[in-house]
Amino acid sequence: xxxxxxxxxxxxxxxxxxxxxxxxxxxVPKEGPESLALAPKLEPEPKPQPEVVKAVAPVADSxxxxxxxxxxxxxxxxxxxxxxxxxxxxxxxxxxxxxxxAPGTLVxxxxxxxxxLVLKDGKAMRYGVGLGRQGYSWKGRAVVQWKRKWPxxxxxxxxxxxxxxxxxxxxxxxxxxxxPLGSRALxxxxxxxxxxxxxxxxxxxxTVGKSASSxxxxxxxxxxxxxxxxxxxxxxxVVI
Numbered sequence: 001x002x003x004x005x006x007x008x009x010x011x012x013x014x015x016x017x018x019x020x021x022x023x024x025x026x027x028v029p030k031e032g033p034e035s036l037a038l039a040p041k042l043e044p045e046p047k048p049q050p051e052v053v054k055a056v057a058p059v060a061d062s063x064x065x066x067x068x069x070x071x072x073x074x075x076x077x078x079x080x081x082x083x084x085x086x087x088x089x090x091x092x093x094x095x096x097x098x099x100x101x102a103p104g105t106l107v108x109x110x111x112x113x114x115x116x117l118v119l120k121d122g123k124a125m126r127y128g129v130g131l132g133r134q135g136y137s138w139k140g141r142a143v144v145q146w147k148r149k150w151p152x153x154x155x156x157x158x159x160x161x162x163x164x165x166x167x168x169x170x171x172x173x174x175x176x177x178x179x180p181l182g183s184r185a186l187x188x189x190x191x192x193x194x195x196x197x198x199x200x201x202x203x204x205x206x207t208v209g210k211s212a213s214s215x216x217x218x219x220x221x222x223x224x225x226x227x228x229x230x231x232x233x234x235x236x237x238v239v240i
Contacts, residue, residue, distance in 0.1 A: 067092055068222050073183055074150060078221050081205050090128025090209040092223050097124035106237045108217055110136055113209055115217065117230060127223045130207035132215035138197050144235040145189035147228055150175035159214065178203055183221040184228040188237055200224060
């Protein structure tokens with residue numbers, strides 16, 4: 001009887017040891033350097049990385065108020081732009097340069113409706129623009145051949161054909177607050193030939209950031225004045 005009990009005790013003990021040994025393979029010991037050394041190393045699951053989005057530093061409201069305030073320019077007084085009603089991405093601001101062009105270059109991105117003046121140190125001044133049919137019709141590299149303050153506007157014959165009321169301006173519309181070219185115009189030439197492509201101001205400030213029925217590249221009058229003062233004639237222009 002005692003022999004039988006001893007045999008049962010031995011088998012029971014071996015079962016417990018075996019179960020403990022199997023359990024130890026699946027568990028990480030809680031303490032003790034020796035136990036930790038023997039335990040299998042479990043790599044932590046990688047945490048999902050948040051998407052990195054480059055943020056543009058916000059422009060202070062007071063700065064926008066100053067940039068788009070009413071402005072006396074020569075014989076004309078430009079009205080203020082109600083900038084708070086404009087999508088902020090179309091307001092003038094310094095951003096990381098996305099163009100890769102040399103400093104001093106102008107780049108018009110027709111898809112984004114942005115105009116960039118490339119600065120030093122990887123930055124660019126970005127302006128919102130509105131585009132008409134002519135604004136989409138030409139792409140490539142050219143130069144700002146010359147510039148004008150408060151330019152005269154002469155409607156093309158085709159436009160007069162569509163809008164007979166413009167006949168009175170066939171020989172040119174004098175400068176002024178209602179002139180479609182606004183306060184400044186930059187005239188674009190390629191290989192010495194006028195492309196008929198213009199970067200200019202507009203009295204219709206609501207068309208900035210939109211596609212208009214006619215015209216080239218429209219800017220807020222306050223923005224085109226800022227651009228005019230920053231770039232000389234013969235500045236390279238890239239339209240993409």
